[in-house]
Amino acid sequence: xxxxxxxxxxxxxxxxxxxxxxxxxxxxxxxxxxxxxxxxxxxxxxxxxxxxxxxxxxxxxxxxxxxxxxxxxxxxxxxxxxxxxxxxxxxxxxxxxxxxxxxxxxxxxxxxxxxxxxxxxxxxxxxxxxxxxxxxxxxxxxxxxxxxxxxxxxxxxxxxxxxxxxxxxxxxxxxxxxxxxxxxxxxxxxxxxxxxxxxxxxxxxxxxxxxxxxxxxxxxxxxxxxxxxxxxxxxxxxxxxxxxxxxxxxxxxxxxxxxxxxxxxxxxxxxxxxxxxxxxxxxxxxxxxxxxxxxxxxxxxxxxxxxxxxxxxxxxxxxxxx
Numbered sequence: 001x002x003x004x005x006x007x008x009x010x011x012x013x014x015x016x017x018x019x020x021x022x023x024x025x026x027x028x029x030x031x032x033x034x035x036x037x038x039x040x041x042x043x044x045x046x047x048x049x050x051x052x053x054x055x056x057x058x059x060x061x062x063x064x065x066x067x068x069x070x071x072x073x074x075x076x077x078x079x080x081x082x083x084x085x086x087x088x089x090x091x092x093x094x095x096x097x098x099x100x101x102x103x104x105x106x107x108x109x110x111x112x113x114x115x116x117x118x119x120x121x122x123x124x125x126x127x128x129x130x131x132x133x134x135x136x137x138x139x140x141x142x143x144x145x146x147x148x149x150x151x152x153x154x155x156x157x158x159x160x161x162x163x164x165x166x167x168x169x170x171x172x173x174x175x176x177x178x179x180x181x182x183x184x185x186x187x188x189x190x191x192x193x194x195x196x197x198x199x200x201x202x203x204x205x206x207x208x209x210x211x212x213x214x215x216x217x218x219x220x221x222x223x224x225x226x227x228x229x230x231x232x233x234x235x236x237x238x239x240x241x242x243x244x245x246x247x248x249x250x251x252x253x254x255x256x257x258x259x260x261x262x263x264x265x266x267x268x269x270x271x272x273x274x275x276x277x278x279x280x281x282x283x284x285x286x287x288x289x290x291x292x293x294x295x296x297x298x299x300x301x302x303x304x305x306x307x308x309x310x311x312x313x314x315x316x317x318x319x320x321x322x
Contacts, residue, residue: 021216054185056128081105099288102145126260
């Protein structure tokens with residue numbers, strides 16, 4: 001693999017600030033981001049990427065490639081939690097296996113945004129419709145995970161409302177804002193982009209950098225939870241993203257997706273949710289241990305993807321598309 005890709009990604013300011021956040025925890029600095037700020041920045045990033053995606057989607061139009069890619073995205077969002085569940089069941093109980101499987105079937109919007117910044121940095125174009133794939137992959141894994149719990153457990157004491165589950169899956173703040181911004185960007189088009197460009201484009205990299213600084217702080221604090229997971233889950237958190245990325249690249253190659261969009265699709269397949277799915281799992285599967293599915297996604301898979309995974313998947317694209 002071309003080491004320059006890893007160096008280029010590693011020397012990206014947002015990634016370096018992620019390491020700065022981790023370092024602050026390791027050296028026991030009192031650096032801390034006030035709680036409301038990361039939430040605000042998270043909402044801003046979802047809004048900005050969704051709005052830009054909508055503007056780009058109206059430019060590209062709803063083509064056969066777009067439809068096939070979105071169908072492939074939903075397929076992966078359903079398939080990944082199913083096959084990973086049976087792997088996890090080798091060592092874990094049904095509740096933990098289903099919660100972790102749902103986490104890896106869903107996506108990390110920040111990893112997607114970091115990959116978008118990486119593509120912009122190295123000059124590889126990509127289309128806005130991939131934001132629609134991002135939105136579509138958020139929720140199915142939650143539903144599949146709950147179906148797996150209901151199939152493989154017999155517990156009359158477990159009582160939850162499917163209406164609440166569906167509401168959490170499709171109307172949680174991340175999905176709602178992302179889809180809403182996408183629709184508004186699509187409706188307003190170029191005029192809307194010109195009006196909001198100073199806000200959605202000019203501030204974007206600064207906000208992403210500050211948000212990844214906070215992510216570094218959070219990830220480093222979660223590392224101690226990995227002592228509870230053992231070698232099995234740590235290996236799972238590194239190897240499964242690579243497997244999912246390869247599956248995603250094969251699908252993208254079959255559909256005929258360009259390189260930039262293929263990288264984003266691979267990143268979506270390889271990432272794991274540490275916000276939406278954990279929130280849903282805490283509500284619907286309280287028997288699962290949050291330290292397992294949050295620490296693996298946030299302290300292992302997230303750093304792996306933004307440091308090594310993104311350039312590694314691009315290297316795979318260069319091989320497949322050669």
